Amino acid sequence: MDAETFGSTSSDRLDPAEPESLRRLLREYGIEAKQGRGQHWLCNPALADDIVASALPARSFLEIGPGLGPISSRLVGLGPVVAVEVDPELAQVVRRTAPGAEVVVGDALEVDLRTLLAPLPLPRAVVSNLPYNLTTRLLERFCAVSDAFDFAVVMMQREAGSRLFAKPGQSARGYLAALLDITFTVRGTTRVGRSNFVPQPTVDSVVYALAVELPPTPDIQTLLKAAFLHPRRTLLSNLVTGGVPRADALDAVNETGLSPTARAHQVSRSDWLQLAGRLHTRMS
Numbered sequence: 001m002d003a004e005t006f007g008s009t010s011s012d013r014l015d016p017a018e019p020e021s022l023r024r025l026l027r028e029y030g031i032e033a034k035q036g037r038g039q040h041w042l043c044n045p046a047l048a049d050d051i052v053a054s055a056l057p058a059r060s061f062l063e064i065g066p067g068l069g070p071i072s073s074r075l076v077g078l079g080p081v082v083a084v085e086v087d088p089e090l091a092q093v094v095r096r097t098a099p100g101a102e103v104v105v106g107d108a109l110e111v112d113l114r115t116l117l118a119p120l121p122l123p124r125a126v127v128s129n130l131p132y133n134l135t136t137r138l139l140e141r142f143c144a145v146s147d148a149f150d151f152a153v154v155m156m157q158r159e160a161g162s163r164l165f166a167k168p169g170q171s172a173r174g175y176l177a178a179l180l181d182i183t184f185t186v187r188g189t190t191r192v193g194r195s196n197f198v199p200q201p202t203v204d205s206v207v208y209a210l211a212v213e214l215p216p217t218p219d220i221q222t223l224l225k226a227a228f229l230h231p232r233r234t235l236l237s238n239l240v241t242g243g244v245p246r247a248d249a250l251d252a253v254n255e256t257g258l259s260p261t262a263r264a265h266q267v268s269r270s271d272w273l274q275l276a277g278r279l280h281t282r283m284s
Helices: 019-029 045-054 088-097 113-117 132-144 158-164 175-183 218-227 235-241 246-255 269-278
Strands: 060-064 081-085 102-105 124-129 151-157 184-192 205-212
Touching (some): 045 184, 060 113, 088 102, 113 124, 132 151, 132 158, 158 205, 175 184, 175 218, 175 269, 218 269, 235 246
Parallel strands (some): 060 124, 124 151
Antiparallel strands (some): 151 205, 184 205
């Protein structure tokens, strides 16, 4: 795919990832980036192509925060697209740059993502350039509905990615990192320099291509929330605080092969699953 594929020379169809077309769209619609919403426009057609390729082999797509439509305009050539955009001005632009996409004006933290995904053909992908101030909340929402799609491609600030996809044993690993590790397998990562955006942000970004591995059960979520309640305490102490009788918690930790002094950030995906099975019905 390239910029010309999307009609960058047409007066009606512009590729918003192409810098000159991007500037034209901004002028025509009188749009300025809103800092409060973390708006930075992607202006690299090759990178937009790579992001779309990362969403394959999905046959349909739910995009959260399409902006001016650099990704939506490419996805519509591959299958049905539903794009959720909170800004009505931007939604108007996406209807032009990605004709054929169903554009829903609404807050992705409030709309029913499962209902939007349900009619789309399988396999489905969720695609999003995550605003910094909404990154964790949106990722939690994606985990909650991960039984309704197959792949995800998410872009976020590099620092946030290092924290949210921290490996077992890394001190930055918290509740959401463990939940993401259980829910998804990372298929690939792409570092994205700040020069790929207008206006240019102050930090670099990273794209994660994910495949749904195991949609989290209520048992898993309850266990993780208890285990990370006080990060400086031991896993055993947090489980007891979370309502597990100390003898049961100690037996579960020992039978899983963990040290009684282990902390939650040190626990691996397989160990979490074992613990959840052993502590089933014992969490309050």
